[in-house]
Each structure stands twice: as structure tokens, then as C-alpha cells.
Amino acid sequence: MKMFLTKYLLETQLWVSGMITCLSLFFGILFSSVDHYRLEIVFFSTLAGYNYMHFHKYWLKYSKKILNLIIFISSLLILFFLIFLENDISLIVKLLFLSIWVVLYNSYFIFLKIRNISLFKIILIATIWSCVIFYIGNNIIPSYSLFISVLLYIIGITIPFDIVDANRDTIQTIPKMVGVNFSKFISILCFNISFLLFYNNFSQKPDYSIAWGITNLFAALLVLFIPQKNSYFYTRFWIELSSSIPIIIYYFI
Structure with missing residues (x-):
């Protein structure tokens, strides 16, 4: 069971994506502002972002098709929810802004990766999570x-x-x-x-x-x-x- 969970939930980042979505839902209920489309965006953007940060180097070496497929499908679903269901320019801008930080975090083509800056990595992760919970998963200030x-x-x-x-x-x-x-x-x-x-x-x-x-x-x-x-x-x-x-x-x- 543990091997199954590790392979299909943890290594694919489905688990962490579900957890941040749960936190977003909790605060949405707390502020009476639950938006299920936004929660879907949180789930799939986290899924795409975490797979990118953790596995893009392996794509170059081993061509892990399943991970490429996760990124591709997640990105399409995000675009679908943003364009056809939410249609909120401010939400798109916020998501693009956070996506830039994800790319800067650990991309092979960037000389100085943010994750290599001592102690900044943990602050960045916590800040992105917090912004996703309040500003992407919900429309809360x-x-x-x-x-x-x-x-x-x-x-x-x-x-x-x-x-x-x-x-x-x-x-x-x-x-x-x-x-x-x-x-x-x-x-x-x-x-x-x-x-x-x-x-x-x-x-x-x-x-x-x-x-x-x-x-x-x-x-x-x-x-x-x-x-x-x-x-x-x-x-x-x-x-x-x-x-x-x-x-x-x-x-x-």
C-alpha cells in the first residue's frame, strides 16, 4: 500500500495538490466565499507547478511521459477554467505572477535558482502557498x-x-x-x-x-x-x- 501511495499519489504530486486545495476550501468556508472553479484552478496549478519544480530535470534525461502528460493536461484544464468559467483578468494576472516565481525556483536554464539562495527557499514556498490559498483559491483580502x-x-x-x-x-x-x-x-x-x-x-x-x-x-x-x-x-x-x-x-x- 505504501509503495502504491508513494508512486501514484506522492511522486505525481496529487497528494500535495489535494492538501493545498483542502486548505483553500477551509478558508473559503471561513469567509463564506467558496468558489469551486477556483478550487479546481488551485488543484491543477499546484499539480502542474510541483511537477515542474521537481521533475523537469528528469524529463531531459529520461523523458518521463506520464509527468509531461500531467503538466499538459493540468495546463489545459487551468486555461479552460480561467477563460471559460472564471473569465477574471485579475485572477489570470495573479496566477501568472506566481507562475513566474515557480519557474525561477528551480529551472535548469536559469543560472541562479531561487531554491539555492539560503533560507529564501522556505520563505518563498510559504508565501506562494499563502497567496494561492487567499488570492487564487479564494478572492479574500x-x-x-x-x-x-x-x-x-x-x-x-x-x-x-x-x-x-x-x-x-x-x-x-x-x-x-x-x-x-x-x-x-x-x-x-x-x-x-x-x-x-x-x-x-x-x-x-x-x-x-x-x-x-x-x-x-x-x-x-x-x-x-x-x-x-x-x-x-x-x-x-x-x-x-x-x-x-x-x-x-x-x-x-
């Missing part, structure tokens, strides 16, 4: 504190990826600078601040605050107990899974 709340949550779930890659990374990351244990502390601190900022915005909506609190607690526990073995599946599946907790709590609890 969040308060600064709410935006930072989401930003810190995403930084918190991104640090574990750098922890498990610390021995392979050639650039300076938080774990390489301060060690694994202190990196876990930083990650858990991000979750705590994220919850406090969220609660400050939505204390009058206890159900949503509880959902966000449980999400951050769940993610913090996962970070605390990162295993030394099978860390690829642990981070890519379980830690990413935490992003679906708010919507699961909303619908089923």
Missing part, C-alpha cells in the same frame, strides 16, 4: 496577522522536509544552521504563533479556531516524532496530511 498565521503554519510543515534532507542539501537550511532539535523547536514555535494569530482573528468563531488549533497540534506532534527511517513517506504523506485536518474537522466533527 486577509488581515496581515491572518496572512502571517497561514505563512507560519506552512513554514512549520516545510521545515521537516529540510530536516530529512539535511545530509543531502548543498545549501544552508535551518537544520544545517541550527541542528535538528532546534529546527523542531522553531517549527513547533511557528505552529503556536500561527494558532494564536488565527485565534486573535476568529475568537468569535470557536469552531474554526478549534479546527485550526487541532491542525497545528497535529502537525507539531508529527514534527516532534520525525523518524530517522522512512522519512520520505512520513513527510510527504503524513505531514502534508495535516493541511486537510481543518476541513475534516469542519465536515465530520
Whole structure:
């Protein structure tokens, strides 16, 4: 089962695309602004973007047709939703702007890749996720504190990826600078601040605050107990899974 999930959900980026879509849906419900077409755009743009960032080098060497097909189909669907269903110029501009950063992140034809700039990588990933949630998946203008709340949550779930890659990374990351244990502390601190900022915005909506609190607690526990073995599946599946907790709590609890 684990091999099946890794091959067909994790390596194709379907899982992470579904998780960011779940977060977008949660905030859409929170602000009573759910747009299912926009959620489709979030899913397929994330699918295309992550496959590009992670696999475009392999296309040049091994011609992985299935990944090319994912990019192609996702791009067509994005265009379909943008042109025929949403027809929103501002949304197109926002998506193009974020797409530029995805290309700059790790393209083989760019001399200085953004992902190679120490510590900037994690900030960029968190910022793009946050912008996708609020401005692509929804048409929300969040308060600064709410935006930072989401930003810190995403930084918190991104640090574990750098922890498990610390021995392979050639650039300076938080774990390489301060060690694994202190990196876990930083990650858990991000979750705590994220919850406090969220609660400050939505204390009058206890159900949503509880959902966000449980999400951050769940993610913090996962970070605390990162295993030394099978860390690829642990981070890519379980830690990413935490992003679906708010919507699961909303619908089923």
C-alpha cells in the first residue's frame, strides 16, 4: 500500500495538490466565499507547478511521459477554467505572477535558482502557498496577522522536509544552521504563533479556531516524532496530511 501511495499519489504530486486545495476550501468556508472553479484552478496549478519544480530535470534525461502528460493536461484544464468559467483578468494576472516565481525556483536554464539562495527557499514556498490559498483559491483580502498565521503554519510543515534532507542539501537550511532539535523547536514555535494569530482573528468563531488549533497540534506532534527511517513517506504523506485536518474537522466533527 505504501509503495502504491508513494508512486501514484506522492511522486505525481496529487497528494500535495489535494492538501493545498483542502486548505483553500477551509478558508473559503471561513469567509463564506467558496468558489469551486477556483478550487479546481488551485488543484491543477499546484499539480502542474510541483511537477515542474521537481521533475523537469528528469524529463531531459529520461523523458518521463506520464509527468509531461500531467503538466499538459493540468495546463489545459487551468486555461479552460480561467477563460471559460472564471473569465477574471485579475485572477489570470495573479496566477501568472506566481507562475513566474515557480519557474525561477528551480529551472535548469536559469543560472541562479531561487531554491539555492539560503533560507529564501522556505520563505518563498510559504508565501506562494499563502497567496494561492487567499488570492487564487479564494478572492479574500486577509488581515496581515491572518496572512502571517497561514505563512507560519506552512513554514512549520516545510521545515521537516529540510530536516530529512539535511545530509543531502548543498545549501544552508535551518537544520544545517541550527541542528535538528532546534529546527523542531522553531517549527513547533511557528505552529503556536500561527494558532494564536488565527485565534486573535476568529475568537468569535470557536469552531474554526478549534479546527485550526487541532491542525497545528497535529502537525507539531508529527514534527516532534520525525523518524530517522522512512522519512520520505512520513513527510510527504503524513505531514502534508495535516493541511486537510481543518476541513475534516469542519465536515465530520
